[in-house]
Amino acid sequence: MIPAASPALQLAPREPSPAEAVRPPADWKREWREAVRDPRELLAMLDLGHLAGGLSAAAAAAFPLRVPRAFVARMRPGDPADPLLRQVLPVLDEDRVVPGFGLDAVGDGAATTSPGVIRKYRGRALLVATGSCAINCRYCFRRHFPYAEQAAAANHWRDAVAAIAADATIEEVILSGGDPLSLATPKLAELTAALAGIPHLRRLRIHTRLPIVLPARVDRDLLAWLRGQPWPVTVVVHANHANEFDPAVDAALTALRDAGATLLNQAVLLRGVNDSVEALAALCERGFAAGVLPYYLHQLDRVAGAAHFEVPDERARALHAGLAARLSGYLVPRLVREVAGDPGKRPL
Numbered sequence: 576m577i578p579a580a581s582p583a584l585q586l587a588p589r590e591p592s593p594a595e596a597v598r599p600p601a602d603w604k605r606e607w608r609e610a611v612r613d614p615r616e617l618l619a620m621l622d623l624g625h626l627a628g629g630l631s632a633a634a635a636a637a638f639p640l641r642v643p644r645a646f647v648a649r650m651r652p653g654d655p656a657d658p659l660l661r662q663v664l665p666v667l668d669e670d671r672v673v674p675g676f677g678l679d680a681v682g683d684g685a686a687t688t689s690p691g692v693i694r695k696y697r698g699r700a701l702l703v704a705t706g707s708c709a710i711n712c713r714y715c716f717r718r719h720f721p722y723a724e725q726a727a728a729a730n731h732w733r734d735a736v737a738a739i740a741a742d743a744t745i746e747e748v749i750l751s752g753g754d755p756l757s758l759a760t761p762k763l764a765e766l767t768a769a770l771a772g773i774p775h776l777r778r779l780r781i782h783t784r785l786p787i788v789l790p791a792r793v794d795r796d797l798l799a800w801l802r803g804q805p806w807p808v809t810v811v812v813h814a815n816h817a818n819e820f821d822p823a824v825d826a827a828l829t830a831l832r833d834a835g836a837t838l839l840n841q842a843v844l845l846r847g848v849n850d851s852v853e854a855l856a857a858l859c860e861r862g863f864a865a866g867v868l869p870y871y872l873h874q875l876d877r878v879a880g881a882a883h884f885e886v887p888d889e890r891a892r893a894l895h896a897g898l899a900a901r902l903s904g905y906l907v908p909r910l911v912r913e914v915a916g917d918p919g920k921r922p923l
């Protein structure tokens with residue numbers, strides 16, 4: 576299944592890291608299945624049962640709660656303002672209709688050129704490898720965009736790969752979703768084997784939250800797959816708060832680095848989660864300690880149901896300036912917003 580690389584691009588094989596040696600494959604699927612799906616159960620686990628009155632049944636029906644137990648374990652029991660809990664709990668605030676917060680906030684509907692391929696920026700093609708995620712983040716545009724039907728996997732990525740092969744300006748494929756690492760490793764190998772036949776590709780990127788929310792996903796098979804890729808691989812993870820890191824996450828990230836991946840983090844600026852200089856600085860420093868450089872700090876996509884997470888632009892700029900005044904330059908992420916029709920993420 577592992578594609579044969581052209582000799583010029585062949586990377587030297589690396590030794591397995593200690594972290595991967597201890598991680599048997601397939602654990603993660605069980606952890607995936609056993610994710611918490613009942614908001615009341617989640618509250619009870621955290622000694623917060625008295626908050627049940629603040630849950631939104633409508634929001635939970637439209638976009639269900641889903642959170643791996645490994646992530647729940649990093650929430651602070653008894654703290655209704657826990658920054659991890661806030662990212663996943665369906666609350667009454669989501670039911671408010673707020674002008675400007677719609678269903679296709681980032682213009683993906685218009686930019687989808689062939690099933691599963693989104694081409695917005697020069698040189699890059701984003702491939703919607705699957706509609707699945709291990710966690711449902713309340714602020715995510717995925718709560719409305721019908722990625723499930725768009726997923727290129729439907730015909731084994733044939734159309735998506737053909738579209739990328741037909742456009743020689745594409746040098747980088749970004750596996751996205753959903754979460755591409757929610758695909759089983761043989762599926763990923765099938766996809767990259769098809770991409771390996773395209774001569775104009777130079778880089779592979781993977782946008783994933785799984786190493787953070789379900790670090791068991793980084794198992795031996797995944798690392799072997801990664802190590803076998805014929806291109807330099809960048810893994811862009813997604814953590815919004817320093818508390819999302821723990822020793823299991825550290826081990827997963829170390830193993831990804833040992834397999835040759837460059838690690839970056841993108842975060843979303845979220846009111847009540849990370850909207851302070853202290854929280855953002857702690858996130859950037861904690862990520863770096865785990866081998867991850869900050870990449871983007873995104874202004875929220877204006878999706879219906881997420882208005883209560885929004886931080887005004889002026890405050891976002893002030894927070895970013897505070898970060899820049901405090902941290903080493905390479906620990907400061909770029910503050911950006913996605914604007915439909917722009918040639919790249921727009922700096923604020």
Ligand SMILES: *Cc1c(COP(=O)(O)O)cnc(C)c1O
Pocket residue numbers: 693694695696699700701749919920
């Ligand atoms: C964000 C995004 C990219 C990647 O942009 P970078 O600035 O290179 O990280 C590529 N394609 C689409 C459609 C995107 O939304």
Ligand code: SF4
Pocket residue numbers: 708709710711712715716717752753754784813
């Ligand atoms: S992991 Fe990413 S794509 Fe999946 S729900 Fe969360 S923010 Fe959205």
